[in-house]
Amino acid sequence: MKRGVIGSYLSGITDLAHGESYSKILKYFFPEYITALLLYSALHLIDAYFVGNLKSTSTYATIGVTNTLLHFIIKIAEGFSVGSIVLTGQYNGAKDYKSVGHTFANTFWVTCMLGTTIALTLYTGAYWIYYLYGVSDKMINIGIPFLRLRALGIFFTFIYFGFIAFLRGIKNTKIPMYTSVVGAIVFLFFDYVLIFGKFGFPKLNLQGSALATIIQYMVMLSLAVYAVLFNPDYKKYSINLFSTVSNWPSIKRLFSISWPVIMDKSIMAIAYIWMGAMIAPMGTRVIACFTVIKDLERIAFLPAIAFAQVITLLVSNDFGALNFEGIKTNIKKVVFLASIFVFITLFILLLSPKYFISFFDHKGSFTDLAARVFPIISPLVFLDIVQLILSGAMRAIGDVKVVMWTRFVVIFGLFFPISYYISNLTINDHGMKFTLIYGIFYICSIFMNFIYINKLRSDNWKTPGFKGLYGKNHS
Numbered sequence: 001m002k003r004g005v006i007g008s009y010l011s012g013i014t015d016l017a018h019g020e021s022y023s024k025i026l027k028y029f030f031p032e033y034i035t036a037l038l039l040y041s042a043l044h045l046i047d048a049y050f051v052g053n054l055k056s057t058s059t060y061a062t063i064g065v066t067n068t069l070l071h072f073i074i075k076i077a078e079g080f081s082v083g084s085i086v087l088t089g090q091y092n093g094a095k096d097y098k099s100v101g102h103t104f105a106n107t108f109w110v111t112c113m114l115g116t117t118i119a120l121t122l123y124t125g126a127y128w129i130y131y132l133y134g135v136s137d138k139m140i141n142i143g144i145p146f147l148r149l150r151a152l153g154i155f156f157t158f159i160y161f162g163f164i165a166f167l168r169g170i171k172n173t174k175i176p177m178y179t180s181v182v183g184a185i186v187f188l189f190f191d192y193v194l195i196f197g198k199f200g201f202p203k204l205n206l207q208g209s210a211l212a213t214i215i216q217y218m219v220m221l222s223l224a225v226y227a228v229l230f231n232p233d234y235k236k237y238s239i240n241l242f243s244t245v246s247n248w249p250s251i252k253r254l255f256s257i258s259w260p261v262i263m264d265k266s267i268m269a270i271a272y273i274w275m276g277a278m279i280a281p282m283g284t285r286v287i288a289c290f291t292v293i294k295d296l297e298r299i300a301f302l303p304a305i306a307f308a309q310v311i312t313l314l315v316s317n318d319f320g321a322l323n324f325e326g327i328k329t330n331i332k333k334v335v336f337l338a339s340i341f342v343f344i345t346l347f348i349l350l351l352s353p354k355y356f357i358s359f360f361d362h363k364g365s366f367t368d369l370a371a372r373v374f375p376i377i378s379p380l381v382f383l384d385i386v387q388l389i390l391s392g393a394m395r396a397i398g399d400v401k402v403v404m405w406t407r408f409v410v411i412f413g414l415f416f417p418i419s420y421y422i423s424n425l426t427i428n429d430h431g432m433k434f435t436l437i438y439g440i441f442y443i444c445s446i447f448m449n450f451i452y453i454n455k456l457r458s459d460n461w462k463t464p465g466f467k468g469l470y471g472k473n474h475s
Contacts, residue, residue: 005453012332019329020314025337028313031177033306038180040305041298043187043216045360047209048295050195052360059206060360061284062142064291065133068276070150072269073118077158079265080111081165083258086316086396088169093320099250101237104166104228106251108159108241115158122151134280135287142206149210156217163224168313170237179223187216260400264391267407271415271441278423278437282430289370289434292360296349297378303341304385307334308392315396327393331456335389342385350375373435380442387445390452397461406451415444 012019044067051063084107091099122129126147130140164176190212197203204211228234272294279290311334318326349356354371361367391403419437427433455461 013336019326031173035180038184061287075265075269077161079262081161084165089316090320093317107162111158111162115155119151119155153213160221183220260404264404300346307338312392383445387448
């Protein structure tokens, strides 16, 4: 007889016989955390701090609105990357090294194609993107040249994620960390000198931030190319980027795993774009408040993001080795560790939210509002930890469509209509209205958790991944 959810969870986190040891999980986690910190938070916050020093609320709000869109675009790249990690990890776990090389080659060409298409779309449609957001003409004029420059950076970002997917799939989390550290140093230097015009460089203001990102990803991509293509340890994978261009069955298999992941990650990013649209009518001050709270929460949530990457690489390799008991135990251990790390980070931020927020508001126009709502909204991130980890595990076993449809139904069927209803209520207190719209997003995670837990507690998840790989079930 199966134990209850809580009993099974407590048994799993104390199980030393199955799954990876806590020290081994943390060994994978810390490089991923540093990578996530640099790619998704620290650099973003420092950049926002520099932009805040320009002392323009409109400019700060513009970068906040733009980043919700770019977050959506990066989630597409990340989604395709996860699909590649899943296939690479399963092939690697099954010791089918030649197929690992084929998967990487396919990933490279598809990321080149996707990156080019999306970059061109952003460049040509910059005006209409801001127009549809419903922001002021001043923000549109500030945003267009910024977004057009960022479009070029997106192209390099897609290809970089393809190389990193290969490395993570074979359980190498250190090289992504190293490239991120070097990229961070490069970005910080050029971001500072190009925004403010230091050391003889031109003062480009917000455009300087976009140009710094382009330089950053060009450097990171160059390092990743060298690390993958010139490492003698990877000869067993028979990597040849030009040998499998016409291997359409393999590309189709990669897409069959990737497109639901792209969709489910995009859906969550679209939710933030939707939130921005619901909040925009409340004015530039509230948009800026949304921007800073979202950024601070991302700091607190970073450990969960890193652990989600860890669970994907662990589960995909274990699934390839048919280690089903290890998969269940690892999921429970990772959820436990993620909760502890998020709690610690969030506790530090909640000690003095006004202090942290003031770094990004040198005019003091939105600090009081943000400091009032942040302590109310931020604890709700714990509702999102479980769904994030379980989503990563579900993708790793190849059950990608369950994640996609779950997120689709919850976001479009619950969050969109409820938040739209709230946005149309006559609530004079913008802080309360903002809190209700933002808070309902996290509350919806409860429904996702219920679906994922019930799926993983059944036994019918043990075949879909290999079915997708080889066209037949392995027993």
